[in-house]
Amino acid sequence: xxxxxxxxxxPFPAMPSIxxxxxxxxxxxxxxxxxxxxxxxxxxxxxAVAGVFTQNVCCSxxxxxxxxxxxxxxxxxxxxxxxxxxxFTGYRGREAVxxxxxxxxxxxxxAPGEVFVSSTxxxxxxxPKDKAxxxxxxVLQSPPCSWxxxxxxxGTTDTFPKGAVAQAVVDGRTVTLAAIIKGSGMIAPDxxxxxGYIFTDAAVTPGFLQELLSAANRKSFSCITVDSDTSxxxxxLAFATGKAGNAPLASFDSPGADAFAAALGxxxxxxxxxxxRDGEGAxxxxxxxxxxxxxDDSARAIGLAVANSPLVKTAIAGEDANWGRVVMAVGKAGxxxxxxxxxxxxxxxxxxxxxxxxxxxxxxxxxxxxxxxxISIGVDIGLGEGRATVWTCDLTHGYISINADYRS
Amino acid sequence: xxxxxxxxxxPFPAMPSIxxxxxxxxxxxxxxxxxxxxxxxxxxxxxAVAGVFTQNVCCSxxxxxxxxxxxxxxxxxxxxxxxxxxxFTGYRGREAVxxxxxxxxxxxxxAPGEVFVSSTxxxxxxxPKDKAxxxxxxVLQSPPCSWxxxxxxxGTTDTFPKGAVAQAVVDGRTVTLAAIIKGSGMIAPDxxxxxGYIFTDAAVTPGFLQELLSAANRKSFSCITVDSDTSxxxxxLAFATGKAGNAPLASFDSPGADAFAAALGxxxxxxxxxxxRDGEGAxxxxxxxxxxxxxDDSARAIGLAVANSPLVKTAIAGEDANWGRVVMAVGKAGxxxxxxxxxxxxxxxxxxxxxxxxxxxxxxxxxxxxxxxxISIGVDIGLGEGRATVWTCDLTHGYISINADYRS
Numbered sequence: 001x002x003x004x005x006x007x008x009x010x011p012f013p014a015m016p017s018i019x020x021x022x023x024x025x026x027x028x029x030x031x032x033x034x035x036x037x038x039x040x041x042x043x044x045x046x047x048a049v050a051g052v053f054t055q056n057v058c059c060s061x062x063x064x065x066x067x068x069x070x071x072x073x074x075x076x077x078x079x080x081x082x083x084x085x086x087x088f089t090g091y092r093g094r095e096a097v098x099x100x101x102x103x104x105x106x107x108x109x110x111a112p113g114e115v116f117v118s119s120t121x122x123x124x125x126x127x128p129k130d131k132a133x134x135x136x137x138x139v140l141q142s143p144p145c146s147w148x149x150x151x152x153x154x155g156t157t158d159t160f161p162k163g164a165v166a167q168a169v170v171d172g173r174t175v176t177l178a179a180i181i182k183g184s185g186m187i188a189p190d191x192x193x194x195x196g197y198i199f200t201d202a203a204v205t206p207g208f209l210q211e212l213l214s215a216a217n218r219k220s221f222s223c224i225t226v227d228s229d230t231s232x233x234x235x236x237l238a239f240a241t242g243k244a245g246n247a248p249l250a251s252f253d254s255p256g257a258d259a260f261a262a263a264l265g266x267x268x269x270x271x272x273x274x275x276x277r278d279g280e281g282a283x284x285x286x287x288x289x290x291x292x293x294x295x296d297d298s299a300r301a302i303g304l305a306v307a308n309s310p311l312v313k314t315a316i317a318g319e320d321a322n323w324g325r326v327v328m329a330v331g332k333a334g335x336x337x338x339x340x341x342x343x344x345x346x347x348x349x350x351x352x353x354x355x356x357x358x359x360x361x362x363x364x365x366x367x368x369x370x371x372x373x374x375i376s377i378g379v380d381i382g383l384g385e386g387r388a389t390v391w392t393c394d395l396t397h398g399y400i401s402i403n404a405d406y407r408s
Numbered sequence: 409x410x411x412x413x414x415x416x417x418x419p420f421p422a423m424p425s426i427x428x429x430x431x432x433x434x435x436x437x438x439x440x441x442x443x444x445x446x447x448x449x450x451x452x453x454x455x456a457v458a459g460v461f462t463q464n465v466c467c468s469x470x471x472x473x474x475x476x477x478x479x480x481x482x483x484x485x486x487x488x489x490x491x492x493x494x495x496f497t498g499y500r501g502r503e504a505v506x507x508x509x510x511x512x513x514x515x516x517x518x519a520p521g522e523v524f525v526s527s528t529x530x531x532x533x534x535x536p537k538d539k540a541x542x543x544x545x546x547v548l549q550s551p552p553c554s555w556x557x558x559x560x561x562x563g564t565t566d567t568f569p570k571g572a573v574a575q576a577v578v579d580g581r582t583v584t585l586a587a588i589i590k591g592s593g594m595i596a597p598d599x600x601x602x603x604g605y606i607f608t609d610a611a612v613t614p615g616f617l618q619e620l621l622s623a624a625n626r627k628s629f630s631c632i633t634v635d636s637d638t639s640x641x642x643x644x645l646a647f648a649t650g651k652a653g654n655a656p657l658a659s660f661d662s663p664g665a666d667a668f669a670a671a672l673g674x675x676x677x678x679x680x681x682x683x684x685r686d687g688e689g690a691x692x693x694x695x696x697x698x699x700x701x702x703x704d705d706s707a708r709a710i711g712l713a714v715a716n717s718p719l720v721k722t723a724i725a726g727e728d729a730n731w732g733r734v735v736m737a738v739g740k741a742g743x744x745x746x747x748x749x750x751x752x753x754x755x756x757x758x759x760x761x762x763x764x765x766x767x768x769x770x771x772x773x774x775x776x777x778x779x780x781x782x783i784s785i786g787v788d789i790g791l792g793e794g795r796a797t798v799w800t801c802d803l804t805h806g807y808i809s810i811n812a813d814y815r816s
Contacts, residue, residue, distance in 0.1 A: 058739030058747040088735045088747065090764030123732025124765055227718045232736050310635045310718070310803075311811055318812030324531025327496045328640050331466030339466045339496065356498030357532055395718075396812070400805050403719055404726030 008277040008285050008373060008393070009160040015147040015178045016165070020044030020241030021199045023150040024142040028135025030083035030121065030128070038135040039080040039153045040142075041197070042108070044241045048203075049075035049116070050210035052217045054234035060087035061094040062117050065101075066235060069113050073206025075239055076110040078197060079136065080154045081119040082182075084127050087232040092126035099129055103136050118195050118235050120182065121156055151180040154195055157402060158184045158278050164270035168202075168263035170256030171246035175202035179267045181236075183275040184226070196221070196236040196271050202260055203242035204249045212261050213238045213268075220268035223300060223390045225307045226279035227399070236271075238264070276391045281398025284316055286375045286391065293386035298335045302379065303390030305333035313395035319370040321363055323351045330379060341382030346370065416685040416693050416781060416801070417568040423555040423586045424573070428452030428649030429607045431558040432550040436543025438491035438529065438536070446540075447488040447561045448547040449605070450516070452649045456611075457483035457524070458618035460625045462642035468495035469502040470525050473509075474643060477521050481614025483647055484518040487544065488562045488603060489527040490590075492535050495640040500534035507537055511544050526603050526643050528590065529564055559588040562603055565810060566592045566686050572678035576610075576671035578664030579654035583610035587675045589644075591683040592634070604629070604644040604679050610668055611650035612657045620669050621646045621676075628676035631708060631798045633715045634687035635807070644679075646672070684799045689806025692724055694783045694799065701794035706743045710787065711798030713741035721803035727778040729771055731759045738787060749790030754778065 021043060028038040051070040053063045069075075079100050086093040097119075101112040108115075119127060145153075151161035164179045181196035204212075213236070221236060242248065249257050277285055288306050293299035306312055309329040315322040323344050330337055340355035347369040350358045369375065375394075429451060436446040459478040461471045477483075487508050494501040505527075509520040516523075527535060553561075559569035572587045589604035612620075621644070629644060650656065657665050685693055696714050701707035714720055717737040723730040731752050738745055748763035755777040758766045777783065783802075 056736065056739035057745050058735045058750065085732075088732060088760065088764060090748065090762070092764065122730075123735055124760065126764075229717050229719045229733075229736060229740065232732075232739055310807070314808055314811035317808070320812070322530075324493075324496060324640075327466045327531055328464065331464035331640055337465050340498065342466065352496065352532065354498070356496060356500065356534075395808065397805050397808050399718070400722055400725070400803065400808060403722035404728070404804070 004159060006159045006278050006282055008282055010277065012148045012151065012161050012163050013165050015163050016176055018176060018178050018199045018241065019201045019243030020047065021239070022144050023147065024139050025145050025149055025153040026135055026139035026142050028081065028131045030081060030131060033083070036153045037082040038139050039150050040139040041078040043076050043239055044243060045076065046242055047075050048073055048206040048209050048240045049237060050206060050213045051235060051237045052213060054232060056232045058088060058232050060085055060119065060233045061097050062086060062119050063233060063235060065097060066116055069116060070210065072113055074114055075116055076108050076114040077104050078116045078237065079104060080195060081127060081132065082121060082154055082156055084119055084121040084125055085123050085233045086119040086127040087123045089124065089126040096127040096129050096132055100132055100136055103133060107140055116237060118233065120195055120233055123232060147178060147180060154180065154182040156182065157280060158182050160278060162271065162274035162278065164267045164274070166263040166266045168256065168259040170202055170249065170260050173244050173246045175200055175244045175246060175260065177263055177267045179271055181271040181274060184278045184280050195234070198238040198264070198267055200240045201244040202240050202249065203244065203246050204240040204260070208250050209238055209240055212264050216265040216268040219265065220272040223388065224272045224276050225304060225390070225392050226276065273391060276393050279393035280402045281396040282393030283396055284373055284375050284394040286316055286377065286393060287389060288377045288379065288392070289389045290379045290381065291387045292381040292383055294336045294384040295386040296388055299386040299388035300390065301335050302330055302333045302337070302381065303388050305329045306377065306379065307390045307392035310395055313392065316370065316375055317394035317396045319367070321346060321351065321366045321370055326377060326379065327352065336383060337381050338383060343380040343382065345378040347376050412567060414567045414686050414690055416690055418685065420556045420559065420569050420571050421573050423571050424584055426584060426586050426607045426649065427609045427651030428455065429647070430552050431555065432547050433553050433557055433561040434543055434547035434550050436489065436539045438489060438539060441491070444561045445490040446543040446547050447558050449486040451484050451647055452651060453484065454650055455483050456481055456614040456617050456648045457645060458614060458621045459643060459645045460621060462640060464640045466496060466640050468493055468527060468641045469505050470494060470527050471641060471643060473505060474524055477524060478618065480521055482522055483524055484516050484522040485512050486524045486605060486645065487512060489535060489540065490562055490564055491529040492527055492533055493529045493531050493641045494527040494535040495531045497532065497534040504535040504537050504540055508540055508544055511541060515548055524645060526641065528603055528641055531640060555586060555588060562588065562590040564590065565688060566590050568686060570679065570682040570686065572675045572682070574671040574674045576664065576667035578610055578657065578668050581652050581654045583608055583652045583654060583668065585671055585675045587679055589679040589682060592686045592688050603642070606646040606672070606675055608648045609652040610648050610657065611652065611654050612648040612668070616658050617646055617648055620672050624673040624676040627673065628680040631796065632680045632684050633712060633798070633800050634684065681799060684801050687801035688810045689804040690801030691804055692781055692783050692802040694724055694785065694801060696785045696787065696798045696800070698787045698789065699795045700789040700791055702744045702792040703794040704796055707794040707796035708798065709743050710738055710741045710745070710789065711796050713737045714785065714787065715798045715800035718803055721800065724778065724783055725802040725804045729754060729759065729774045729778055734785065734787065735760065744791060745789050746791060751788040751790065753786040755784050
C-alpha cells in the first residue's frame with residue numbers, strides 16, 4: 001500500500017468468513033519491501049470455479065494456465081503473488097507457476113490444475129522460483145488471516161484495501177458472497193485490469209457460475225477505466241464452496257438463481273467501483289451515463305471514449321465545465337452519432353442540447369457539482385434506445401508522479 | 409503563444425514568399441489577449457485547392473463547409489480565427505462562417521465558396537459575428553506579413569511558430585512549397601488534429617493535388633498523436649497558385665510529378681513532426697517503428713496503441729526503460745501479435761526478444777538513450793512484412809497543468 005490514501009477511499013466492510021474458504025498470508029520478498037506479498041486461500045473439496053481474464057494477447061502464463069484450468073470447473077486453492085506480474089517471462093515464468101501449482105497440490109493431495117495462481121507487479125522479470133518456494137512453504141504454515149489482511153496483501157500501488165460482501169436467499173438458505181480486489185493503474189476494460197476474487201458458500205455448478213460471472217463482468221469490470229491501458233494479467237475468479245447446503249444452482253430455472261445472480265452482480269459492481277476509487281492519482285469518481293445510442297454496445301463504446309479522453313479527464317481534474325471536450329470525445333468514438341441531436345448534462349443540468357449550448361445553461365450549479373468528489377456526466381445521443389454506464393476517475397498530477405517512476 | 413517554449417522547439421525556417429500568396433494578420437479580439445488572432449491569406453486567381461479534414465463526427469461548421477468547398481477545387485482566400493473553434497455552435501456558428509465568406513468574397517469579387525475558413529480554440533462558444541466582421545475589415549487593410557507572423561497568429565496553446573519549406577524541379581522550373589501549422593493538444597490521427605496550410609507556386613490540378621495530399625496525410629499527420637484526442641476542427645489545406653508556370657501536374661504521368669509528390673510528402677512530415685515537438689507538456693520526441701506486422705495498417709494500429717498508452721508515455725517521461733509497458737500496449741492493440749515472437753528495442757539495443765528479456769540486455773546504454781530528447785522505440789511483431797512509424801511525445805506534469813485549467 002502507498003503512503004497517501006485516495007481521497008475517494010471507503011472503509012473496508014465487515015466481511016464474514018465463508019464456510020470452506022481459509023485465507024492466509026506470508027512474505028515471499030518478491031520486492032524489497034517490509035510487507036506480506038503472498039496470499040493463499042484454501043478451498044474446500046468440491047469448490048466450483050469460474051473466471052474471466054484479460055484479452056491482452058501478451059498475457060502472462062498465469063492467465064494462460066488459468067483460462068485452461070477454469071474449463072475443468074474445480075478449485076482447491078488460490079495463490080496470489082504481489083510485486084511481480086511474471087508476464088512476458090517466457091518459459092522461465094511458466095516454470096515458476098507450475099512449481100507453485102505442484103508444491104500446493106502435493107500439500108492438499110489434489111491435482112495441480114486445481115491450484116490457481118495470479119501474479120501482479122512489474123512486467124518482464126521472471127518470478128524468482130526460490131522466493132516462491134520459500135513463500136509458499138511459509139504460507140502453508142501460517143495461521144488464517146482476515147479478509148482485510150488478504151486484500152492488503154494482493155495490492156501493489158493500491159492505496160486502500162478493497163472488499164465487498166453480499167447475501168442472497170437461495171433454496172431457503174442464506175448464502176454469502178465475500179470478495180476482494182486489487183487494482184489502481186493499467187486499468188481498462190477487456191475485461192478490466194486487476195485481480196479480483198469472489199468467494200461464496202453457495203452451491204453452484206461451474207458452468208452456471210461461469211455464465212453468471214461473464215454476464216456480471218460485462219456490466220461492471222468491463223465498464224471501468226482508469227488509464228485506457230489493459231494489463232497482461234487481469235483476472236477475476238469466482239469460487240463457490242457449496243457449504244451453504246443449498247440445492248446446487250445449475251441454471252436460471254433453479255430456485256434462487258435470480259437472487260444469487262443479483263448478489264453476484266452487486267459484488268462485481270462494488271469491486272469495480274472500488275478500483276476506480278483507487279485509480280492512480282484519482283481525486284474524483286466519474287460516472288458517465290450514455291443513453292439514446294443505437295445499441296448498448298455502442299453506448300458503452302461512446303462512454304469509454306469519453307472516459308478515456310485525457311482532455312475530459314484533465315478538465316474534470318481542473319473542475320472546469322468544459323463540455324466541449326465531451327462533444328469531442330463522443331465525436332471521435334467511431335460510433336453512430338449526430339452532432340445536432342447530441343445533448344450533454346453534468347449532474348441533472350443540461351449544458352448542451354440539439355447541437356449547441358443549452359439556452360437554459362447556468363454555469364453556477366454545474367461548477368458547484370464539479371467541486372465535489374462524485375461527478376455525473378450524461379450524454380444523450382438521440383438516435384436509439386442503447387444505454388450504458390461507464391466509470392472512471394480524473395487525470396491528475398498524481399497519475400504522472402506515480403507512473404513516471406514506478407519501476408525504479 | 410505560451411510563455412514557456414517547448415524544449416523540443418526548432419527555429420522557424422527561412423521561408424520564401426510564394427508567388428500568388430499574400431498573408432496578412434489582424435486582431436479580432438476573440439479572446440482577451442494582446443495579440444493578433446485573425447490570419448488572412450489572399451490567393452491568386454486560378455489557385456487549386458485540396459484538403460483533408462477531421463473524422464470527428466461532431467465537427468465544426470468550418471470543416472463541414474470546407475469538405476464541400478474543396479470539391480470545386482478552387483480557392484481565392486483563407487481566413488483563420490484563433491481563440492474560438494466555433495465547433496458545436498449550431499446554426500449560430502454556421503452563420504458566422506458564412507458572414508466571413510460573404511465579406512471576403514465581396515472584396516475579392518469571387519464566389520463565397522472560394523473563401524476557406526478555419527477556427528481553433530474553445531469548443532461550444534459561437535464565433536462572435538461582430539468581432540469577426542471588424543477583424544476581417546481590419547485584415548483586408550493590413551500590410552502583408554511574414555510567414556512567421558502568420559504561423560504565430562494561427563496558434564493557440566502552441567509554444568513556438570511552426571513552418572516548413574521544400575522545393576522540387578518540375579517541368580524544368582523550380583517550384584516551392586511553404587507551409588505553416590498550429591497544434592499542440594487534442595492531437596490524434598484521423599486525420600491528425602490541427603490546422604495546417606501548404607502553399608505552392610506549382611501548377612497542379614485540384615484532383616491530383618487532392619490525391620497527393622491524401623497520400624501524404626496517411627504517412628504524416630495520421631501517424632502522430634499527442635494525447636489520443638481527435639479535434640472537431642482539424643484541417644490541412646494545400647493551395648497551388650500555378651505562378652511557377654510549369655505545365656500543370658495532372659497525374660503521376662506528368663513530368664516532375666514524382667518530385668513534387670516527394671516535396672509535398674516532405675513538407676507534411678516536417679509539419680507533423682513540428683506538432684509533436686510542441687505537444688502539450690512534451691519533454692521528449694518519441695518515434696515508434698513497428699515492423700513485422702501482418703500489414704502496414706496493422707503496424708500503424710500497433711504503433712498508435714504504444715504511442716497512446718499513458719503508461720508508456722509516463723515511463724518515457726520518467727526516463728524509465730520499462731519495456732514491459734510496451735509489451736502491454738502491443739498486446740492490447742487488438743491486432744495480430746504473438747507474445748513469443750515479439751521483440752522490442754530502445755534505440756538499437758534489443759531489450760526483449762522471443763517473448764522474454766533479451767539475454768544480451770544491458771540497461772546502461774538504454775538508460776543513457778532515455779535521458780536524451782529524441783527517443784527511438786522499435787517493435788518487431790515477427791509475423792509478416794507490415795511496417796509503420798508513428799510519432800508522439802511523453803506525458804508529463806506539463807500536460808496536466810496545461811489542460812486542467814485551459815478554458816478558464
